[in-house]
Amino acid sequence: MNQDLFLTWVRSTGLDIALGIFVLGIFWRLIEIYSLGRKRDLAVPRRRAGASGMHTLFRRSLISPRTYGRSAIGYLAGYVFHIGLAVVVLLFAEHIKLIHALTGLSWPGLPSQFIDAAAVVTLAAMLLVLAERINRPVKRFLSNFGDYAAWMLTFLPVLTGYLASRHLLLPYTLMLALHISSAELLLIFIPFTKLVHVFTLWGSRWYQGDANAKKGVAV
Amino acid sequence: MSHQAALGERLAEQGISRRAFLKFCTALASMMALPPGTATAFAEALVKAMRPSVIWLSFQECTGCTESLTRSDSPALEHLIFDMISLDYHHTLQAASGYGAEKSREDAMKSFFGKYLLLVDGSIPMKEGGAYSTIAGRTNLDLLQEAAKGAAAIIAVGTCASFGGIPNAKPNPTGAVPVSDIIRNKPVINLSGCPPIPVVITGVLAHYLTFGGFPELDSLGRPKSFYGETIHDRCYRRPFFDQGKFARTFDDEGARNGWCLFELGCKGPTTHNACATTKWNGGTSFPIESGHGCLGCSEPNFWDAGSFYSALSMPASPLKLTADAAIAGAAIGVAVSVANRIKKRAAKSAHETATIADLEK
Amino acid sequence: MNLQSMPLELEGEEGCSIGSLAALLAEIAARLERLSAGGKGSAIDLRALPFAPQEYEALRGHLGQGEVSVRIDAIGPSEIFETRYPGLWWVTHCNAEGDITSDLLEITHIPEIIKSHPHDIKAGLASFRAQLDREMQ
Numbered sequence: 001m002n003q004d005l006f007l008t009w010v011r012s013t014g015l016d017i018a019l020g021i022f023v024l025g026i027f028w029r030l031i032e033i034y035s036l037g038r039k040r041d042l043a044v045p046r047r048r049a050g051a052s053g054m055h056t057l058f059r060r061s062l063i064s065p066r067t068y069g070r071s072a073i074g075y076l077a078g079y080v081f082h083i084g085l086a087v088v089v090l091l092f093a094e095h096i097k098l099i100h101a102l103t104g105l106s107w108p109g110l111p112s113q114f115i116d117a118a119a120v121v122t123l124a125a126m127l128l129v130l131a132e133r134i135n136r137p138v139k140r141f142l143s144n145f146g147d148y149a150a151w152m153l154t155f156l157p158v159l160t161g162y163l164a165s166r167h168l169l170l171p172y173t174l175m176l177a178l179h180i181s182s183a184e185l186l187l188i189f190i191p192f193t194k195l196v197h198v199f200t201l202w203g204s205r206w207y208q209g210d211a212n213a214k215k216g217v218a219v
Numbered sequence: 220m221s222h223q224a225a226l227g228e229r230l231a232e233q234g235i236s237r238r239a240f241l242k243f244c245t246a247l248a249s250m251m252a253l254p255p256g257t258a259t260a261f262a263e264a265l266v267k268a269m270r271p272s273v274i275w276l277s278f279q280e281c282t283g284c285t286e287s288l289t290r291s292d293s294p295a296l297e298h299l300i301f302d303m304i305s306l307d308y309h310h311t312l313q314a315a316s317g318y319g320a321e322k323s324r325e326d327a328m329k330s331f332f333g334k335y336l337l338l339v340d341g342s343i344p345m346k347e348g349g350a351y352s353t354i355a356g357r358t359n360l361d362l363l364q365e366a367a368k369g370a371a372a373i374i375a376v377g378t379c380a381s382f383g384g385i386p387n388a389k390p391n392p393t394g395a396v397p398v399s400d401i402i403r404n405k406p407v408i409n410l411s412g413c414p415p416i417p418v419v420i421t422g423v424l425a426h427y428l429t430f431g432g433f434p435e436l437d438s439l440g441r442p443k444s445f446y447g448e449t450i451h452d453r454c455y456r457r458p459f460f461d462q463g464k465f466a467r468t469f470d471d472e473g474a475r476n477g478w479c480l481f482e483l484g485c486k487g488p489t490t491h492n493a494c495a496t497t498k499w500n501g502g503t504s505f506p507i508e509s510g511h512g513c514l515g516c517s518e519p520n521f522w523d524a525g526s527f528y529s530a531l532s533m534p535a536s537p538l539k540l541t542a543d544a545a546i547a548g549a550a551i552g553v554a555v556s557v558a559n560r561i562k563k564r565a566a567k568s569a570h571e572t573a574t575i576a577d578l579e580k
Numbered sequence: 581m582n583l584q585s586m587p588l589e590l591e592g593e594e595g596c597s598i599g600s601l602a603a604l605l606a607e608i609a610a611r612l613e614r615l616s617a618g619g620k621g622s623a624i625d626l627r628a629l630p631f632a633p634q635e636y637e638a639l640r641g642h643l644g645q646g647e648v649s650v651r652i653d654a655i656g657p658s659e660i661f662e663t664r665y666p667g668l669w670w671v672t673h674c675n676a677e678g679d680i681t682s683d684l685l686e687i688t689h690i691p692e693i694i695k696s697h698p699h700d701i702k703a704g705l706a707s708f709r710a711q712l713d714r715e716m717q
Contacts, residue, residue, distance in 0.1 A: 002439070004515075007489065008524040011535035020540030024548035031552025036559060093463055094532035097482065101533045112463060172449065173489040176531065237700055239654035241693050242673045246681035248625075255623035255684050259692050476587060502679050 007177040010184065018184035019102075025191025030199060038207070046216030056209025056219055057202065074132035074139075077125040084122030088115055088158060112165070119162040126155050150195050156182040229302055230266070240266065244425075250497060251422045251434065252444040264429040265303060271428065272327050272335040274366055275309040278359040279352050279386045279395055280341025284377035285311050287414035288421070300421040303428055304336070321355050328369050336427065337370035339363065339398050342379040342386045346394030363401060372406045372427065373398060376420060378516060381409035381440070388522035399440060408433045409440040413516035416497055419445045439519070441491065450487035450505075450513050453495035456480070474510060484528040485512030492517040601635045605642065608668065611687040615667055621688030623671075643668065643685075650694055656681075660691055 068075050089095055093109040100106040109115075130151055133139045160179035163169045170178070190196060212219045230240055244265065245258040253261075277285070289312070306312065307327035313320055327335065341359075344351035349358030367373060375398040378384040386395035399407050410419050423442055426434050434442045451457065459465070459479040466473035466480055479485070487495075490513050494505040506513055512528075515521040525535025604624070611622050631639075644664035652658040656675040663670055669691050673682040 002519055004489065004518045004524065005520050007531075008520060008535050011525060011531075011533070013536075015534050016536075016538050016540050019538060020544035022544075023541050024544040024551070027545055027548030028552040028555065031549060032555045032559070035552070035556035094530075097530060098532050098534075102538070109463075112461070172451075176489070231703070236654050237697050238652055238658075238693055242654060242656070242658060242681065245673060245684070245693075249627055249682050249684075252628065255625045255682075255686075501675070501677060 003171065003174040003177060007173050007180075010177050010180040014181060014184050018187045022187040022190060025188075026196075026199060029191045029196055033200060034203065038211075041211070041214055043214070045214040048213065048216045048218055051209070051213035051216070051218035053206035053208075053210035053213070055213075057205045059209075059219075060205050071132065071136065074129060074136070077128040077132070081122050081125035081129060084118045084125060085154070085158065087118040088122060088161070091115065091118075116162070116165070119158055122158050123155070123162065126151070126158070146193055149189075150193050153182075153186045153189055153193075153195070157186055229270075233302065235302075237262075237266075247418075247422050247425050250418050250444075250493075251426060251442075261425070261429050265425065268303065268428050270303060270305045271371075272307050272331040273304045273338060274307055274324060274327060274335055274370075275312075275338040275340070276359075276362060276366060277310045278339065278341030278343050278363070278380070279393065280377065280379050281385075282311055282340075283414040284340040284420075285309070288417050300424050304424065307335075318355070328366060332369035334371050335369065336424075337366050337373045338376055339373060339380045340376040342383050342395035342397060343401060344386070344393035344395050346392070351393040360401065363398065367402045367405055370405060372408070372433065373402060374420075374423065375399065375407060375409045375411075375440075377415055378411045378413045378519075378521070381411040382519035384413065385522055388520070406433060407440060408436060408442065411439070411441055411446070411517040411519075412492055413514075413521075415517070416445070416493055416499065418497060419493065437491070441517075445493040445497070446491040446517065448491065448493075450490050450492060450495045450507070454487055454507060455495070456507060469510065480507060480510075480512040482530050483512050484526060484530055486515030486518075486521070486524070486527075486531065487513040488531060490515040490518055490521075600629055600631050601638055601642075604629065604639065608685065608687065612665065612667055615687050615689075621686065623687070624685045626683040626685060643670065652693065658693070660694065 091110045092115045096109050160182050164175040164179045241262045244261040248258040308324040343359045349360040352359045375381045380398050383395050383397045437443050456479045464478040465482040466478045498505045646662040646664050649661035658673045660671045669686045671684045675681050
């Protein structure tokens with residue numbers, strides 16, 4: 001299959017299948033998780049200032065001194081790559097155009113030099129995070145195939161996207177096709193791996209905050 | 220005119236001076252990205268060249284490729300190529316017709332067996348035994364295979380002959396295939412484009428006559444000197460692309476200011492051709508300069524690559540699965556939840572209370 | 581609106597240089613050096629080099645015009661002139677419509693196309709003698 005055909009396939013059938021599996025998976029997982037529910041808490045709820053689901057949602061995004069102290073580099077690198085990923089995915093003009101085509105939503109993007117810089121920083125931070133996982137004995141011990149696979153699934157789209165937009169390594173048509181197909185691979189696996197935290201972390205945080213708030217503790 | 224008269228004499232007879240011919244060769248050398256010094260060598264070699272026989276077979280085509288070559292803007296210079304070859308068979312350009320024309324073709328092929336150049340435009344249909352396109356009662360497949368046997372080399376002119384072109388687009392009712400799918404034991408060069416730029420055809424013929432072979436080819440069999448770069452790499456609107464200045468409709472301010480046409484579906488980044496440098500109509504302009512995005516016409520399957528007005532970053536066809544996938548996902552989710560609840564209830568009711576006695580057992 | 585009157589503004593055009601001019605001038609110097617030392621002549625295809633618009637004009641200004649200019653009419657005009665630097669010639673070929681078909685700098689004693697070719701001289705001599713014979717009769 002030549003590279004032109006490959007590109008056309010990933011832009012049409014490939015995208016259709018990947019989005020289809022993604023949507024199917026997300027609906028399935030979210031319904032499955034949230035329908036499980038929790039046992040009703042029959043105790044009288046306590047109140048405490050600064051303790052609620054919403055508080056925890058935001059507080060968990062702040063830097064926690066204890067975790068920072070234990071592994072500063074990995075911790076900060078984690079922040080950096082998440083923010084970089086959001087910038088690259090959501091503020092690049094061509095991605096916004098794609099989202100607009102799929103959903104009708106649109107917003108202004110950043111100039112491409114900023115996106116380039118963000119992409120490089122994201123790649124560096126992700127490599128740091130991987131290095132941490134491999135070098136810290138406990139982290140390495142706890143890591144399994146799923147962890148490394150999730151890292152690779154997230155790293156490849158950023159790498160191939162950067163190479164495509166800078167016209168590096170492979171001819172543009174092929175590089176673009178590889179970028180789109182790596183993003184589609186990521187989409188397919190999000191609902192079925194730990195990457196589903198994109199959707200579930202909000203509910204988890206809120207629940208933790210709410211449950212503990214009812215016990216009078218601010219988490 | 221006999222094949223034996225060298226080109227130099229023929230040109231002199233037509234009042235084309237050596238200097239005029241040298242000018243032509245200088246321009247050709249420049250187009251083919253050959254060093255300017257080779258123009259003299261080009262001219263010397265071409266002038267002494269014996270005119271090879273050229274058979275042009277037209278299959279499932281629209282004649283656009285021939286039109287491109289013959290309607291060129293500066294006829295005196297570009298038509299010189301016709302003086303350098305002996306075009307022994309060409310449906311549109313030949314004066315003869317019917318069985319007489321077929322006989323001259325057969326005679327030329329026999330007399331110059333192993334030495335003639337075969338030019339093909341149009342794709343070759345394969346379904347129903349090739350019945351979709353026949354000439355004088357013979358299928359295109361048959362004619363091509365016969366002509367290829369005695370050909371020194373084959374030039375596939377246009378995207379149809381190079382990659383299948385429009386007949387090959389979905390659903391390909393005639394089973395159209397390109398020349399290279401059928402002929403595998405002879406050198407084949409693909410001059411793709413719908414149509415190809417005239418000087419590409421002229422340049423490759425001149426190169427063959429001078430050097431006895433084809434220029435360096437890319438992975439799709441196209442000469443790198445014309446197809447080595449993408450339109451995007453040489454487009455004069457590239458600064459606008461780099462600055463993120465895109466025209467959003469064909470009549471907005473961006474379009475009037477000549478901004479990049481990427482968002483209007485320009486396939487420049489994925490298309491290899493010389494349009495941005497060599498241009499069309501004697502160097503007048505090319506589609507982007509006229510305000511329309513590149514169609515990607517020199518690439519395989521460009522007809523099936525999504526809308527001409529849909530940017531490369533957009534889906535090439537509408538999504539069909541998402542709505543059903545959502546319903547299916549919800550259904551699975553509900554089904555799994557119900558199954559989970561049943562399991563939970565069953566576990567609960569199957570739960571046996573343990574007593575100290577059990578533990579002491 | 582016709583093509584010519586459509587505004588096309590490239591930002592940063594003023595003073596924008598992509599370095600082609602400096603590189604080209606250095607190349608010319610090297611080739612003139614070679615010619616001066618008894619080496620072969622050579623040519624540079626200006627259409628093969630990327631130029632920012634004002635770099636091309638700046639090149640004209642740099643090279644200037646010398647004493648010799650030649651016009652050839654052969655299926656369209658060709659303008660050839662020696663720049664202010666002897667041995668450096670600017671050759672521009674046009675077709676019958678006046679479009680430029682080639683634009684070269686030749687570093688040589690005299691561009692090939694100006695010289696008369698031995699075959700042409702022989703053919704010309706033959707018809708000169710024939711004319712002479714006719715007038716003698």
